[in-house]
Amino acid sequence: MAQSKKFISPGAWFSMLYPADWNEFEDGEGSFLFYNPSEWTGNFRISAYKGNAMYGREVTRQELKDNPSAVSVKIGSLACAYSKEMFEEEGAYYTSHLWITGVDDVAFECSFTVSKGASVAEAEAVIASLEIRKEGVKYPAELIPVRLSEIYQINEAFEWVTTTVKEQLKKDFQGMEEDLDSMQQVIDSGTIGSKKKEAWLSFGIAICVILANEVDGLEWMTLIDGNREAPVLQNLTTGEWIDPMKLVWSKVKAGESCNLAETYKSLL
Numbered sequence: 634m635a636q637s638k639k640f641i642s643p644g645a646w647f648s649m650l651y652p653a654d655w656n657e658f659e660d661g662e663g664s665f666l667f668y669n670p671s672e673w674t675g676n677f678r679i680s681a682y683k684g685n686a687m688y689g690r691e692v693t694r695q696e697l698k699d700n701p702s703a704v705s706v707k708i709g710s711l712a713c714a715y716s717k718e719m720f721e722e723e724g725a726y727y728t729s730h731l732w733i734t735g736v737d738d739v740a741f742e743c744s745f746t747v748s749k750g751a752s753v754a755e756a757e758a759v760i761a762s763l764e765i766r767k768e769g770v771k772y773p774a775e776l777i778p779v780r781l782s783e784i785y786q787i788n789e790a791f792e793w794v795t796t797t798v799k800e801q802l803k804k805d806f807q808g809m810e811e812d813l814d815s816m817q818q819v820i821d822s823g824t825i826g827s828k829k830k831e832a833w834l835s836f837g838i839a840i841c842v843i844l845a846n847e848v849d850g851l852e853w854m855t856l857i858d859g860n861r862e863a864p865v866l867q868n869l870t871t872g873e874w875i876d877p878m879k880l881v882w883s884k885v886k887a888g889e890s891c892n893l894a895e896t897y898k899s900l901l
Contacts (some may be wrong), residue, residue: 639777640665641766641857646681646739650762652755657781667759675747677756682740689735696733708732709761719749730756736765774858776867776874783855783864790835791842808839808846813893816840820891833885837877840893841866844875844900875900 636653642665651667655677660666664680682692696714697703703716713734720727726749734741741763745756766772795806798815801822806812816836819825825832845851845866854874856865867874884891 637762639775640667640780641775641777641855642681643780643782643862645766645772645857645862646683647741647766648764649679649759651677651759657778659781674755675745675751675753677759678742678744678746679759680742682742683738684740686738688738689740692735692740693733703733706732708734708757709763711736711760711763713760732756732760734760734763736763737767739765771859772857774856776854776856776865778855779853779864780855783853783862787838787842787853787864790838793832793835794839808842810843810847810897812843813840813897817891817893820893827885830882830886833882834878836891836893837880837882838864840880840897840900841875841877844897848901 637650638653638655639648639650640657641648652669654669654671655667656670658666658668658670660678664678667677667679668675682688684691690712693712693714697705700714700716702718703714706713706715711734713732715730715732717728717730720729727746728749728751729744729746730753732741732743734743741760743756743760745753747753791808794816795808797819798804798806798812801819801824802815804815806815816839820836841853841864845853850869851866852869854865854867856863856874856876863876863878865874865876880896881891881893
């Protein structure tokens, strides 16, 4: 893939590369959906399942045995059971291509639904890039494009701060720099226990949301670092990134006081 982005699954089971013009979209639980929102070339879905040491190979073999239309194909280094089916929807004809494959203890089900006759080269390139991330192996920390799971976390944190400010102070919360004062009032009120990590982390995320609203060139990313998978804010020009956890929670945990205005100024 000439231009690609990296996806590491929640739980860091596997990684893959996908075209730079695709984005991740909401799908069923345990399934990840990607497509190009500007110029649709197909819906790519991937699900992963864990089993015993030979699970990946066994699932592929079973698919070839159980599905009469499946044939054995190789994509990159992966042996796959491949099948396809045509369907019609609102007068348009589509083909759903399905690949069952696996590595070691992980099996993959990948599908690419395209207009009838359209190329599947994009999907094949994604499948060829699949890699298993082994348990117990220490991988270097990586920043990848923000995943839906972290977008949900950002939204939930911001909603919590918005609701808390409204309930405690009877004030609106717009996600602007002037809202830092309201957040500080909530913190100074002492209503949030020092061990409530999620609440303090939410304040850190809210600071980053405000920063992203006020300053150009910042983009949310997902940090994968060992067992930690978290949203961080990256400066696209310098490559430097801000970890919301360190803005408030790390200080509270260390018994330090939090001055949000000073913290915010230090980030500008």
